[in-house]
Amino acid sequence: EIVLTQSPATLSLSPGERATLSCRASQSVSSYLAWYQQKRGQAPRLLIYDASNRATGIPARFSGSGSGTDFTLTISSLEPEDFAVYYCQQRSNWLYTFGQGTKLEMK
Amino acid sequence: EVQVVESGGGLVQPGRSLRLSCAASGFTFDDYAMHWVRQAPGKGLEWVSGISWNSGSTGYADSVKGRFTISRDNAKNSLYLQMNSLRAEDTALYYCAKAVRGSGNAFDIWGQGTMVTVSS
Numbered sequence: 385e386i387v388l389t390q391s392p393a394t395l396s397l398s399p400g401e402r403a404t405l406s407c408r409a410s411q412s413v414s415s416y417l418a419w420y421q422q423k424r425g426q427a428p429r430l431l432i433y434d435a436s437n438r439a440t441g442i443p444a445r446f447s448g449s450g451s452g453t454d455f456t457l458t459i460s461s462l463e464p465e466d467f468a469v470y471y472c473q474q475r476s477n478w479l480y481t482f483g484q485g486t487k488l489e490m491k
Numbered sequence: 492e493v494q495v496v497e498s499g500g501g502l503v504q505p506g507r508s509l510r511l512s513c514a515a516s517g518f519t520f521d522d523y524a525m526h527w528v529r530q531a532p533g534k535g536l537e538w539v540s541g542i543s544w545n546s547g548s549t550g551y552a553d554s555v556k557g558r559f560t561i562s563r564d565n566a567k568n569s570l571y572l573q574m575n576s577l578r579a580e581d582t583a584l585y586y587c588a589k590a591v592r593g594s595g596n597a598f599d600i601w602g603q604g605t606m607v608t609v610s611s
Contacts, residue, residue: 385553418597420536427586427604428528428536433597440599471536475596478550480526480538 386410386476388483396491403459405486407472412452416475419448419457422485423468431470432457464490493517493600495570495587500605503577511605513570513587518600521545521565524590526598527572529583529607539585540572555581577609 387410397403407417415435420428430439432448435455445460459466467490472483499511513525526541540551540561549561560573570587584606588598 416594416596422536427601428598429601430591430597430599433591433599434594439591439597473536473538473597478541478548479552480541480550482528482536482538485535 385479386413386474386481388472388474388481390470390472390483390486392486393484394487394489396489397462398491399462399464401462403457403462403466403488405457405459405470405488407450407455407457407483409453409455409474413474413476415451417448417450417455418473419446420471420473421466421468422471428471459488462488493589495589495600495602497585497587497602497605500585500607502608502610504611505578505609507577508573508575509577509607511572511574511585511587511607513572513602515568515570515587515589518589520563520568523592524595525563525570526588526590527561527570528586528588528598528601529581530586530604531580531583534583537583541590542570574607577607579609581607582609583607 391406417435419432422428436448527539542561558576562571584604586604587602589600591597591599
């Protein structure tokens with residue numbers, strides 16, 4: 385099973401700042417890496433798929449990069465609504481796994 | 492509107508069975524793979540199972556393999572999860588999710604979930 389490790393566990397920033405979230409895979413996942421945002425009491429929302437493709441309706445301040453084992457989600461300038469938990473997810477054949485999440489909190 | 496709606500959750504005793512359903516609408520159901528993802532209270536997301544558009548391929552997390560069975564009925568635009576031999580650690584909110592167009596490597600439409608509680 386491919387393990388995804390997200391860092392940091394918690395990120396404390398202010399609106400307007402740049403956020404950089406990391407996801408590292410225990411073995412190469414090519415570009416099969418997605419990012420989700422989840423707010424309390426809500427279902428997850430797809431932000432990025434295939435490492436760098438923004439999902440429909442996702443603002444341009446969200447961007448994804450990386451390939452192989454190291455991936456990054458960048459939020460260029462934080463809006464108040466961006467404070468939430470973020471998960472990465474990979475696919476390897478018919479096995480999918482999620483990272484443990486990064487909580488983005490307001491400083 | 493593109494949506495999926497889960498049902499069938501509830502309180503069940505350890506060792507018993509439960510069948511979850513997911514009704515899809517607003518998209519061509521048989522064009523997409525579908526998945527179940529769960530989230531235990533206060534915990535992260537865990538992929539449970541997935542099925543290809545024509546039921547030709549399926550996958551299961553190790554934690555449920557041999558106990559859970561995923562299926563779909565394209566004529567009814569419905570996805571199912573048969574859960575047998577339930578354990579306390581299966582307690583979670585179960586989400587139905589649609590695979591993204593093209594690569595199918597991510598999930599772009601999620602329901603609000605149905606809660607399963609396994610307890611005596």
